[in-house]
Amino acid sequence: MSPGAVDVDALRVSAQVMVLATLLCLVPGTALAWAIARSGKNTAALLSSLALLPLVLPPSAVGYYLLYAFGRQSAFGNFLIDDLGLRLVFTWPGAAIAAAVVSLPLFVRTAQAGFEQIDPELLAVASTMASPVRSFFAVALPLAWPALAAATLIAAARSLGEFGATVIIAGSVPGETQTVPAAIYDAVQAGDRPRANALAFVSMVLGLIFLAALSLVLQRQRHR
Amino acid sequence: MERHVLRARVGKRLGEFELDVDLAARNELLVLFGPSGSGKSITLRAVAGLVTPDAGRIAIGETVVFDHDRGVRAPARERPVAWVPQGYSLFPHMTARQNIGFGMPRRMDAGDRIDMLLALLGLDGLGGRYPRTLSGGQQQRVALARALARNADVLLLDEPFSALDEALRAGLRDELLRLRRELGLTIVFVTHDLREAHLLADRLAVLDEGRILQIGERDDVFRRPASRRVAELTGVQNLLAASQVDYSDGRATVDADGVRLVCGSIAPGAYEAARVVAGIRAERVNLRRIQDGAEENHVRGWITGEWAYGNTHTLRFAPTGPGPELMVEIASRPYEVLHVAEQREWLLELPPEDLHLMPA
Numbered sequence: 206m207s208p209g210a211v212d213v214d215a216l217r218v219s220a221q222v223m224v225l226a227t228l229l230c231l232v233p234g235t236a237l238a239w240a241i242a243r244s245g246k247n248t249a250a251l252l253s254s255l256a257l258l259p260l261v262l263p264p265s266a267v268g269y270y271l272l273y274a275f276g277r278q279s280a281f282g283n284f285l286i287d288d289l290g291l292r293l294v295f296t297w298p299g300a301a302i303a304a305a306v307v308s309l310p311l312f313v314r315t316a317q318a319g320f321e322q323i324d325p326e327l328l329a330v331a332s333t334m335a336s337p338v339r340s341f342f343a344v345a346l347p348l349a350w351p352a353l354a355a356a357t358l359i360a361a362a363r364s365l366g367e368f369g370a371t372v373i374i375a376g377s378v379p380g381e382t383q384t385v386p387a388a389i390y391d392a393v394q395a396g397d398r399p400r401a402n403a404l405a406f407v408s409m410v411l412g413l414i415f416l417a418a419l420s421l422v423l424q425r426q427r428h429r
Numbered sequence: 430m431e432r433h434v435l436r437a438r439v440g441k442r443l444g445e446f447e448l449d450v451d452l453a454a455r456n457e458l459l460v461l462f463g464p465s466g467s468g469k470s471i472t473l474r475a476v477a478g479l480v481t482p483d484a485g486r487i488a489i490g491e492t493v494v495f496d497h498d499r500g501v502r503a504p505a506r507e508r509p510v511a512w513v514p515q516g517y518s519l520f521p522h523m524t525a526r527q528n529i530g531f532g533m534p535r536r537m538d539a540g541d542r543i544d545m546l547l548a549l550l551g552l553d554g555l556g557g558r559y560p561r562t563l564s565g566g567q568q569q570r571v572a573l574a575r576a577l578a579r580n581a582d583v584l585l586l587d588e589p590f591s592a593l594d595e596a597l598r599a600g601l602r603d604e605l606l607r608l609r610r611e612l613g614l615t616i617v618f619v620t621h622d623l624r625e626a627h628l629l630a631d632r633l634a635v636l637d638e639g640r641i642l643q644i645g646e647r648d649d650v651f652r653r654p655a656s657r658r659v660a661e662l663t664g665v666q667n668l669l670a671a672s673q674v675d676y677s678d679g680r681a682t683v684d685a686d687g688v689r690l691v692c693g694s695i696a697p698g699a700y701e702a703a704r705v706v707a708g709i710r711a712e713r714v715n716l717r718r719i720q721d722g723a724e725e726n727h728v729r730g731w732i733t734g735e736w737a738y739g740n741t742h743t744l745r746f747a748p749t750g751p752g753p754e755l756m757v758e759i760a761s762r763p764y765e766v767l768h769v770a771e772q773r774e775w776l777l778e779l780p781p782e783d784l785h786l787m788p789a
Contacts, residue, residue: 324518326514327520329474330520332479333478333506333508333510333511333532333580334506335504335506335531348520
């Protein structure tokens with residue numbers, strides 16, 4: 206196996222993890238953001254703390270908890286494996302779930318800001334005319350979409366760079382669960398400077414692309 | 430007697446005061462008038478279902494939409510009312526048509542109804558436009574059309590014209606009166622603009638600090654305020670502290686700063702009040718040339734202040750003999766004809782029929 210092939214694999218695994226993690230963030234993240242933006246002070250504070258918890262935990266701690274939850278040590282893990290046939294430990298979907306958990310706080314914060322920017326009178330008018338579900342999909346969602354797009358980009362970028370939680374739950378098996386950050390760690394440990402350089406450079410380019418996309422989205426938001 | 434279309438008793442603890450209003454309306458335009466923060470908007474929101482009162486009952490026609498004691502609380506969208514907030518609040522991502530159609534049940538003829546509403550409000554050809562490309566007046570019309578599209582029994586308008594300039598306001602007020610006539614609407618209209626209140630109201634409720642001080646036919650409220658506070662709020666500029674009240678034949682004779690004044694109308698609360706004031710609007714005071722013989726209801730005074738408003742002049746008179754200080758409003762034409770600019774001392778006549786006695 207040439208080092209080049211391994212790096213393409215790392216990029217592929219990273220892409221898979223990023224896409225799945227971002228998709229996993231979308232629905233719960235949007236729902237949480239909306240709930241926080243629309244509930245009273247106390248409920249909002251509680252939900253907000255819950256949503257932000259992964260941000261203040263070390264990612265390795267998040268990974269450790271997920272390892273416990275998805276593995277053989279827990280009833281939930283046994284249920285997943287025996288009854289649903291879902292093996293998440295040492296798989297890339299497991300890594301994606303870990304990345305999603307770590308990215309969720311950033312998604313929620315960004316999306317929440319978008320919902321909070323909506324003129325409350327608009328939502329009040331909508332509530333006098335339509336069901337909460339219709340108000341959400343026809344009014345809140347379209348008005349908050351630039352923030353939701355920004356939240357998606359930020360979550361994607363965060364999942365792409367996630368290392369601590371993913372490596373604990375999924376390990377670093379080249380071609381299967383080894384993401385770009387994990388590959389950089391391996392390369393540095395192995396003293397493979399050219400490989401570490403190449404991967405770090407790719408990460409930087411990808412990061413810049415995300416930032417460019419983000420600033421485009423945020424510009425649109427300002428122009429509304 | 431006709432059934433009430435709207436009957437609302439609303440109690441709610443607010444920051445600085447307790448909201449406690451009780452009002453009813455039937456096929457008329459009821460104006461809720463009062464200073465900002467008096468509880469007008471919150472009353473409207475309670476009826477619309479956007480805030481939950483701590484006490485009371487709200488019925489629209491036969492439908493009880495809120496009853497605190499029985500735990501009834503219909504969601505806003507199920508109440509047969511249409512609410513237009515102060516800033517129109519059009520959905521910025523929807524065209525005028527989509528805005529109007531938003532609250533309509535999706536039926537076969539929805540499109541026709543939108544066309545009809547666009548035409549009714551003089552918005553032909555603007556249906557495809559987004560709110561930001563419409564003028565303030567057009568946006569307000571779209572907001573009205575969107576409210577009318579709900580086919581509600583009661584239209585709730587919260588200072589709908591306050592963001593528009595005077596010329597546009599006049600047009601929209603006319604429009605509203607026309608719609609009210611043509612569609613037989615029951616409208617509750619919130620404003621803190623005295624002239625607007627007078628122009629639009631069939632009936633008028635005067636609110637202050639969460640309470641309705643007076644509710645009644647417009648002219649009744651304007652001519653016979655129930656108390657000093659109502660008089661102040663409805664723009665009665667002369668409120669004269671009075672004493673030695675003598676009642677006979679529905680008239681009262683009082684002493685105000687040493688001048689005898691006969692008041693032709695008496696607020697019900699005045700009889701038992703410890704302190705009373707005699708009120709007269711500035712435009713009701715007549716200027717007379719100085720002559721001898723102190724008559725009843727006359728005060729001799731000279732001008733100490735003057736404000737020119739273009740079509741009217743407001744004059745402040747200090748008494749030269751006994752009597753109170755008085756504000757007088759006079760149209761520009763008589764002001765010129767009488768040479769008020771040169772002639773500074775006048776006898777001021779306070780016609781008994783325009784002097785109203787009320788509790789202080």
